[in-house]
Amino acid sequence: xxxxxxxxxxxxxxxxxxxxxxxxxxxxxxxxxxxxxxxxxxxxxxxxxxxxxxxxxxxxxxxxxxxxxxxxxxxxxxxxxxxxxxxxxxxxxxxxxxxxxxxxxxxxxxxxxxxxxxxxxxxxxxxxxxxxxxxxxxxxxxxxxxxxxxxxxxxxxxxxxxxxxxxxxxxxxxxxxxxxxxxxxxxxxxxxxxxxxxxxxxxxxxxxxxxxxxxxxxxxxxxxxxxxxxxxxxxxxxxxxxxxxxxxxxxxxxxxxxxxxxxxxxxxxxxxxxxxxxxxxxxxxxxxxxxxxxxxxxxxxxxxxxxxxxxxxxxxxxxxxxxxxxxxxxxxxxxxxxxxxxxxxxxxxxxxxxxxxxxxxxxxxxxxxxxxxxxxxxxxxxxxxxxxxxxxxxxxxxxxxxxxxxxxxxxxxxxxxxxxxxxxxxxxxxxxxxxxxxxxxxxxxxxxxxxxxxxxxxxxxxxxxxxxxxxxxxxxxxxxxxxxxxxxxxxxxxxxxxxxxxxxxxxxxxxxxxxxxxxxxxxxxxxxxxxxxxxxxxxxxxxxxxxxxxxxxxxxxxxxxxxxxxxxxxxxxxxxxxxxxxxxxxxxxx
Numbered sequence: 001x002x003x004x005x006x007x008x009x010x011x012x013x014x015x016x017x018x019x020x021x022x023x024x025x026x027x028x029x030x031x032x033x034x035x036x037x038x039x040x041x042x043x044x045x046x047x048x049x050x051x052x053x054x055x056x057x058x059x060x061x062x063x064x065x066x067x068x069x070x071x072x073x074x075x076x077x078x079x080x081x082x083x084x085x086x087x088x089x090x091x092x093x094x095x096x097x098x099x100x101x102x103x104x105x106x107x108x109x110x111x112x113x114x115x116x117x118x119x120x121x122x123x124x125x126x127x128x129x130x131x132x133x134x135x136x137x138x139x140x141x142x143x144x145x146x147x148x149x150x151x152x153x154x155x156x157x158x159x160x161x162x163x164x165x166x167x168x169x170x171x172x173x174x175x176x177x178x179x180x181x182x183x184x185x186x187x188x189x190x191x192x193x194x195x196x197x198x199x200x201x202x203x204x205x206x207x208x209x210x211x212x213x214x215x216x217x218x219x220x221x222x223x224x225x226x227x228x229x230x231x232x233x234x235x236x237x238x239x240x241x242x243x244x245x246x247x248x249x250x251x252x253x254x255x256x257x258x259x260x261x262x263x264x265x266x267x268x269x270x271x272x273x274x275x276x277x278x279x280x281x282x283x284x285x286x287x288x289x290x291x292x293x294x295x296x297x298x299x300x301x302x303x304x305x306x307x308x309x310x311x312x313x314x315x316x317x318x319x320x321x322x323x324x325x326x327x328x329x330x331x332x333x334x335x336x337x338x339x340x341x342x343x344x345x346x347x348x349x350x351x352x353x354x355x356x357x358x359x360x361x362x363x364x365x366x367x368x369x370x371x372x373x374x375x376x377x378x379x380x381x382x383x384x385x386x387x388x389x390x391x392x393x394x395x396x397x398x399x400x401x402x403x404x405x406x407x408x409x410x411x412x413x414x415x416x417x418x419x420x421x422x423x424x425x426x427x428x429x430x431x432x433x434x435x436x437x438x439x440x441x442x443x444x445x446x447x448x449x450x451x452x453x454x455x456x457x458x459x460x461x462x463x464x465x466x467x468x469x470x471x472x473x474x475x476x477x478x479x480x481x482x483x484x485x486x487x488x489x490x491x492x493x494x495x496x497x498x499x500x501x502x503x504x505x506x507x508x509x510x511x512x513x514x515x516x517x518x519x520x521x522x523x524x525x526x527x528x529x530x531x532x533x534x535x536x537x538x539x540x541x542x543x544x545x546x547x548x549x550x551x552x553x554x555x556x557x558x559x560x561x562x563x564x565x566x567x568x569x570x571x572x573x574x575x576x577x578x579x580x581x582x583x584x585x586x587x588x589x590x
Contacts, residue, residue, distance in 0.1 A: 274440040279380045280392045282442040284333045286365035287435060288312060289384040290340070290354070292319055294326035302383035302435030303330070303354065304365045304444065306483060310356040313483050314434030315449050316345045316417070317407065319352045330356050333390055344486030346589040348494055348559070350406060350417035350449055351479055353486045365436055368443030370475035373397055373422060381426040381448055381471070383435030395426030395469075401546075403556035404472050406450045418552065420560040421472040422446045428471035437473045446473030478560060495563045495584035498527020499534055501551040509539040509572070510554035532582035535573065542570035558584065 271277040286305045290312075292298060301318030305311075312330065319342055322328050328340045338356040345352035377397045385391050402423045407415040424437060428448050437446035450472045453465035485492045500522040505511040512529075513522040514536050522536045523529050534540075540548055543557045544567055561567070563586035571578050 273442075276380055276392065276394045279438060279440065279442045280382065283365060283380070283382055283436065283438050284390055284392075286363045287333055287382045287390070289331045289387075289389045290314060290318055290434070291329045291331070292322045292326060294321040294323045297321040300384060300387045300431050301433045302431065302448070304382075304434075304436045305362050306353070306487075307364050308362050310359055310362060311343065311483075311487055312340065312354050312356065313447065313479065314352055314354065315447065316347050316350045316352045318434045319345060319354060328354060330354070331389065344490040344492070346482060346486065346492040347407065347415045348417055348589045349474070349478065349482045349492060350419065351447070351474065351482045351486070351492070353483055365438075366441075366443045367476055367480055368439055368441065368445040370422065370445045370477045373400065373439070373445055373475075375399060378440055379424055379426055379445070380438050381424070381428055381432060381435065382438070383428070383432030383448060385427075385429035385431040387431055391432075393427040395424050395471075397422055398425050398470075399423035401560075402472060403553045404450060405552055405556075417449075418556045418559050419449065419472065419474050420478070420556045421449070422475055424471045424473060425469040426471060427467040427469070429466050432471075444476050446476055447479050448473050475560075481562060492589040493563055493586045494589050495558055495561050495565065496527070496587045497529045497532075497534075497558060497567075497582060498524035498585055499529040500524075501554065503551045505551065507539075508549055509541045510548050510551045512536050512538045512540070528582045528585045532569070532580045534569075534571070534580070534582075537573070538578075539572045540569055541572060541577075542568075544568055 271281065273279070273282065283304075288303050288305065290301045290303055292301070299318065299321050301314055303312040303314035303318070306313050319328060322342070328342070329337055330340045331337045336359075338359050340354040340356045343353040343355050375397050378394065379397055380392060380394045382390070382392050400422055402421045404419050404421050406417045406419070422437070422445070424446075426437070428451050432448045433450075435448045436444045437448055439445050448471060451465075451467055452470035452472070454468055482492045500513045500516040502511045502513040512534060516522045516524075523534055540554055542548060543554065546557060548554050548557065558567070561584055563584050565584050566581060567584060568581050569579070571580070
């Protein structure tokens with residue numbers, strides 16, 4: 001449906017013409033209407049351009065082609081000209097002089113209605129006297145109502161603030177003419193508009209809420225406002241001083257009131273004897289820390305009291321740095337210290353006994369039975385890891401009869417210890433060596449001696465590795481026998497079978513070597529093995545029903561017994577299985 005309005009894009013807004021310049025301050029965009037209807041008379045190009053720009057196209061209009069070149073036409077403004085140059089539609093350019101302020105004439109009877117609250121007032125709610133009957137004519141015509149047309153963002157460019165000027169009609173290709181005064185018919189004056197000046201001093205807007213008139217005592221209000229500001233400043237200073245004093249008091253005295261936090265008033269009571277706390281309380285007085293220093297090295301370890309005579313059991317590798325002339329200092333759980341001397345030691349079992357003198361009130365630590373231990377039993381380890389005395393850790397028995405070897409620093413194998421150990425996950429670290437592993441009755445069931453570390457027990461910088469939950473303890477039944485021998489004779493005896501093993505054999509079982517040291521036979525003449533019928537090359541596969549997988553494991557199983565104990569062996573000879581029994585012999589340890 002054709003409503004008679006153009007559908008092409010509208011022309012953009014431009015600046016108003018000023019004397020001495022062209023009609024446009026910016027490049028003109030041709031209007032579709034101007035391009036379609038050129039003027040018929042070149043002499044009337046200016047007037048025709050304005051008329052065509054203001055006209056609306058109709059459906060019956062026809063256009064005859066014209067050979068003459070069309071004259072550029074001025075685009076139609078989007079708004080009616082504003083005689084007062086009221087924002088946002090802009091005004092004359094900055095080169096035009098600002099015209100004098102002109103007051104509008106009275107509103108005609110058919111114009112804007114006057115709200116009742118403002119009848120007979122000056123526009124700000126203040127009553128005014130009636131205006132004279134004959135007012136001089138205004139120099140300019142009354143303002144025309146502005147049409148309300150929606151404008152897009154592109155059709156309303158930013159216009160700088162400009163001074164108002166009288167109404168001018170845009171003329172194409174002609175300089176603007178000065179406005180001529182117009183005489184308006186006389187109308188009765190409107191009190192509301194007589195004192196209204198849109199360019200004068202700011203006043204209360206016309207549309208306001210009803211209320212009392214504006215105050216006329218400006219000086220008094222200013223004085224009153226200054227007094228209020230002075231009073232507020234004084235109040236702020238006083239409040240700041242009071243606040244600073246209170247803050248200083250709180251900082252120095254800890255607050256206006258003393259705060260007391262609630263706390264359990266009970267004494268906590270005792271601990272069950274089989275709890276970790278109860279076990280530690282019972283065992284700690286019998287555990288000592290040993291500091292050993294020699295001519296070339298020193299170390300720290302742990303031990304525990306065996307009797308009231310001052311005998312203390314520990315590991316051989318703990319006292320080894322002292323040598324024959326070193327010093328050993330024993331520190332008790334209460335902090336008392338005493339010097340100690342070595343009574344006896346054995347590298348094969350990695351056990352040693354030292355004795356302190358001139359010390360009374362010693363509390364021996366009871367010994368348990370390691371044969372009665374079961375996997376999963378709770379245990380507590382006590383010692384001085386990294387010289388941290390009286391350290392208590394707990395865990396369980398992880399395994400039994402775990403064959404391990406330790407030592408071997410000398411290279412000839414004379415310092416290697418073979419232990420049929422108890423395995424525990426109670427944390428054991430360097431410094432725990434020689435300390436007790438106790439059960440829930442606080443009885444010793446093992447002597448903490450070795451750990452398995454992920455980096456083979458040492459770091460790249462020479463430090464010692466810590467526990468990864470793989471700790472090993474010498475069973476106390478073996479430790480008790482060795483300790484008694486060391487206290488009584490200064491030496492420990494080892495059970496033997498009188499054969500030399502091939503430690504390079506990698507298959508399952510323990511193989512008797514082809515020959516012994518110095519070219520002698522691998523089976524000692526007249527020894528327990530020779531009497532039982534063992535021959536060189538035999539492979540021992542079981543001891544007392546327990547499987548043997550290597551030569552080290554056979555030694556461990558033999559040393560877990562006493563000399564004189566009888567063993568049942570199974571072996572293989574030339575592919576045949578044989579069974580025999582023997583009685584363990586004895587050899588003096590080192």
